[in-house]
Amino acid sequence: MKSYNVAVVGATGAVGQTMIKILQERNFPVKRILPLASARSNGHSVEFRGEKIKVEEAVPSAFDGIDIALFSAGNEVSKELAPEAVKRGAVVIDNSSAFRMDPDVPLVVPEVNPGDIHRHKGLIANPNCSTIQMVVVLKPIHEKARIKRVVVSTYQAVSGTGVDAIEELKLQSGKILNGDMPEPRVYPYPIAFNVLPHIDVFDDTGYSMEEWKMVRETKKIMGDESIAVTATTVRVPVFNCHSEAVNIETVEKLTADGARSILSKAPGVKVVDDPKNRIYPLPAAVSGENDVYVGRIREDFSIDCGLNLWIVADNLRKGAAYNAVQIAEYMVQHSLV
Amino acid sequence: MKSYNVAVVGATGAVGQTMIKILQERNFPVKRILPLASARSNGHSVEFRGEKIKVEEAVPSAFDGIDIALFSAGNEVSKELAPEAVKRGAVVIDNSSAFRMDPDVPLVVPEVNPGDIHRHKGLIANPNCSTIQMVVVLKPIHEKARIKRVVVSTYQAVSGTGVDAIEELKLQSGKILNGDMPEPRVYPYPIAFNVLPHIDVFDDTGYSMEEWKMVRETKKIMGDESIAVTATTVRVPVFNCHSEAVNIETVEKLTADGARSILSKAPGVKVVDDPKNRIYPLPAAVSGENDVYVGRIREDFSIDCGLNLWIVADNLRKGAAYNAVQIAEYMVQHSLV
Numbered sequence: 001m002k003s004y005n006v007a008v009v010g011a012t013g014a015v016g017q018t019m020i021k022i023l024q025e026r027n028f029p030v031k032r033i034l035p036l037a038s039a040r041s042n043g044h045s046v047e048f049r050g051e052k053i054k055v056e057e058a059v060p061s062a063f064d065g066i067d068i069a070l071f072s073a074g075n076e077v078s079k080e081l082a083p084e085a086v087k088r089g090a091v092v093i094d095n096s097s098a099f100r101m102d103p104d105v106p107l108v109v110p111e112v113n114p115g116d117i118h119r120h121k122g123l124i125a126n127p128n129c130s131t132i133q134m135v136v137v138l139k140p141i142h143e144k145a146r147i148k149r150v151v152v153s154t155y156q157a158v159s160g161t162g163v164d165a166i167e168e169l170k171l172q173s174g175k176i177l178n179g180d181m182p183e184p185r186v187y188p189y190p191i192a193f194n195v196l197p198h199i200d201v202f203d204d205t206g207y208s209m210e211e212w213k214m215v216r217e218t219k220k221i222m223g224d225e226s227i228a229v230t231a232t233t234v235r236v237p238v239f240n241c242h243s244e245a246v247n248i249e250t251v252e253k254l255t256a257d258g259a260r261s262i263l264s265k266a267p268g269v270k271v272v273d274d275p276k277n278r279i280y281p282l283p284a285a286v287s288g289e290n291d292v293y294v295g296r297i298r299e300d301f302s303i304d305c306g307l308n309l310w311i312v313a314d315n316l317r318k319g320a321a322y323n324a325v326q327i328a329e330y331m332v333q334h335s336l337v
Numbered sequence: 338m339k340s341y342n343v344a345v346v347g348a349t350g351a352v353g354q355t356m357i358k359i360l361q362e363r364n365f366p367v368k369r370i371l372p373l374a375s376a377r378s379n380g381h382s383v384e385f386r387g388e389k390i391k392v393e394e395a396v397p398s399a400f401d402g403i404d405i406a407l408f409s410a411g412n413e414v415s416k417e418l419a420p421e422a423v424k425r426g427a428v429v430i431d432n433s434s435a436f437r438m439d440p441d442v443p444l445v446v447p448e449v450n451p452g453d454i455h456r457h458k459g460l461i462a463n464p465n466c467s468t469i470q471m472v473v474v475l476k477p478i479h480e481k482a483r484i485k486r487v488v489v490s491t492y493q494a495v496s497g498t499g500v501d502a503i504e505e506l507k508l509q510s511g512k513i514l515n516g517d518m519p520e521p522r523v524y525p526y527p528i529a530f531n532v533l534p535h536i537d538v539f540d541d542t543g544y545s546m547e548e549w550k551m552v553r554e555t556k557k558i559m560g561d562e563s564i565a566v567t568a569t570t571v572r573v574p575v576f577n578c579h580s581e582a583v584n585i586e587t588v589e590k591l592t593a594d595g596a597r598s599i600l601s602k603a604p605g606v607k608v609v610d611d612p613k614n615r616i617y618p619l620p621a622a623v624s625g626e627n628d629v630y631v632g633r634i635r636e637d638f639s640i641d642c643g644l645n646l647w648i649v650a651d652n653l654r655k656g657a658a659y660n661a662v663q664i665a666e667y668m669v670q671h672s673l674v
Contacts, residue, residue, distance in 0.1 A: 153490035153582035228639035245490035302565035
C-alpha cells in the first residue's frame with residue numbers, strides 16, 4: 001500500500017497533538033511524520049508509533065518531499081506557509097479560517113460534502129469546530145425536510161482556544177475555590193465559574209467572527225445559500241467538547257421520532273436520547289470520541305415545522321483533527337494525493 | 338408608617354436567606370420577622386438588622402398574626418402551608434411552581450404586570466427564575482414591536498438548585514482538579530467542568546418542566562397567549578446568575594439601536610452592550626445585583642424582524658427573592674396588605 005510523508009504544522013498545539021494521535025489511532029498510511037511548529041517549540045518532541053520525533057521549525061523548505069500537510073497553527077502561519085507547501089507539491093488541509101471562504105478552496109466535512117474534495121487545487125479548508133458538529137446533524141435533516149432557518153446557541157469548551165486556555169481554567173478554578181480572585185490572561189475575564197458570550201473578535205454588526213463563521217460556513221458546506229442561520233457563541237468552563245442548542249425550522253414537517261430515525265442512520269452521528277432515563281449527550285462524556293452526539297430531540301411547538309436538538313462533539317477531534325484526517329483518508333481512498 | 342409581620346418560609350435555603358437579606362437592604366417596613374423552615378433546621382438562626390433570630394418550625398399555627406408570608410421551600414410545602422397562611426389572614430407570595438398556572442393566582446413580575454397584583458385572593462405566585470429575567474426584557478420590546486416568537490437557550494447557575502448544589506460544584510471542582518472522579522449527589526452527573534441539558538423533570542414530549550415553565554409562564558405574565566416560546570434549559574458550572582441567549586421574532590421591525598434605546602429606558606433593565614470594548618453582561622459580574630442585564634443586542638439577519646439578546650440576572654435576587662420583595666413593596670404602596 002502506498003504511504004505518505006505527512007507534515008503537521010502546529011504540532012505542539014492542542015489540535016496538532018490530537019492530529020498526530022489520530023493519524024496513529026486510524027493507522028493512516030504514514031511513511032514519515034514531520035512535526036512542525038514555530039521556533040518557540042525548539043527542543044520539543046512528539047510521540048508517534050512509540051517513537052519520539054523532534055519538532056522542527058515550520059519554514060518553507062520543510063515542506064520539500066511532503067505529500068500531505070495538516071495545518072493548525074493559526075491564520076498567519078497558514079497564510080504564509082500553506083502556499084509554500086502547495087508550491088512544493090503537498091496537499092494542504094488547513095484548520096485555520098484563512099482560506100475557508102475562498103471560492104477556490106473546498107470547505108469540507110466528509111459526512112456532508114466529500115465530493116467537494118475532488119475540486120481542490122492543493123488546499124482544502126477544515127471548517128470551524130462549532131460549525132462542523134452542527135452540519136453533520138443538519139445534513140440528513142436537510143435532505144429529508146429542507147432546512148429554512150437555524151438558531152444556534154453554543155456552549156464551547158476552552159480547548160478550542162488552546163493549551164494555554166486549558167491551563168487558565170485549571171489555575172483560575174483552583175484560585176477561586178481558595179477564595180482568591182484570578183487575573184485573566186487568555187480571556188478578557190475569568191472563565192472559571194463564569195460564561196463569556198465572546199469568542200473571537202466582534203465586528204460592527206455586534207456579531208463575533210465565531211458567529212459569522214457558523215452563518216457563512218454552514219451555507220458553503222451544505223452547498224445551499226438559502227439556509228438562514230443566526231448564532232450566539234459562548235465560552236463555558238468546560239475543558240473539552242462543544243455543546244450546542246440548535247433550533248431548526250424546516251419546509252417539510254418532521255416529528256421528533258422522524259428526526260431520531262433519520263439521525264440514527266446518519267454517518268458520523270450517535271443518537272443518545274432518552275431524557276427520562278437521564279440519557280443525553282454531555283461534554284464530559286463525549287471527550288475522546290470521534291462521532292457527533294445528538295439528543296434532546298424535540299418538536300418545536302412554537303412553529304409548524306420546527307425541531308430542537310442538543311449536539312455535542314469533541315471539538316479537538318471531530319471539530320478539528322479528526323475531520324482533517326478524514327479528509328486525508330478520503331483523498332487516499334480516491335487517489336487524490 | 339405601618340409595619341408588618343413577615344414570615345419567610347424556607348429561611349435557611351438559598352432563596353430564603355436572600356429574601357431576609359433583601360428585606361433588610363430595602364428597609365422593608367418589617368415589624369417582626371419570622372424565619373420558618375422544616376424541623377431539620379431546628380436550632381438554626383438567621384440574622385436580621387443585626388439580631389440573631391431563631392428559625393422556627395413551619396407549621397400552620399406559625400402563621401397566626403402574620404401579614405405577609407414569603408414562601409420558598411418547594412412545591413409540597415407551599416401546597417400544604419400556603420392555604421393555611423392565607424386562612425390565617427396572611428398574603429402569601431409563593432416562589433414555588435405549585436400555584437403559578439392557577440387562573441385564580443396572579444403570576445407577577447412587577448416591571449411587567451403589576452396590575453395583576455390587585456386581583457389576588459390571598460396568594461400571589463413568583464415566577465420561575467429564568468422566566469422572570471427574560472420577560473423583564475421582552476415586555477418593552479413587545480410593547481413597541483409585538484413579539485411573535487422567542488427561541489431561548491439558558492445557561493443556569495447551580496444556586497438555582499440550592500445550597501447543596503453550590504457545595505457540590507465546589508467539591509467536585511476541587512476533586513477533578515486533583516485528578517479524582519467525583520460521585521454526583523445533587524445532579525445525575527458531575528456539574529463541574531460539564532454542562533447538563535437537564536433542569537427539573539422531563540415529560541413525554543421530551544421537554545423538561547423548566548422548559549415548559551418558560552413557555553407557559555411567559556404567556557401568562559405577558560398576558561398574551563399569542564407569544565410563541567420554545568426553550569432549551571441547561572445547567573452550567575456557574576455558582577450564581579442565570580444567562581440566556583434569547584432570539585426574538587417581532588411583527589414590527591426593530592433595529593439593534595432601536596432595541597437598545599427602548600431597553601435603556603426600561604424599568605429594572607441595565608443595558609451593558611459594547612462588545613468591541615469587551616462590555617457585555619457576565620454572570621460572575623452580575624451576582625449581587627437586583628437589575629436584569631442585557632447586552633449582545635443584535636439584529637437577527639436570518640429573518641426580516643429578528644433580534645438576538647444576551648440576558649443575565651442574579652437568579653436568587655431578581656429571579657426569586659428580590660422579585661418577591663418587589664411584589665410585597667407594591668402591595669404596601671397600594672395598601673393591598
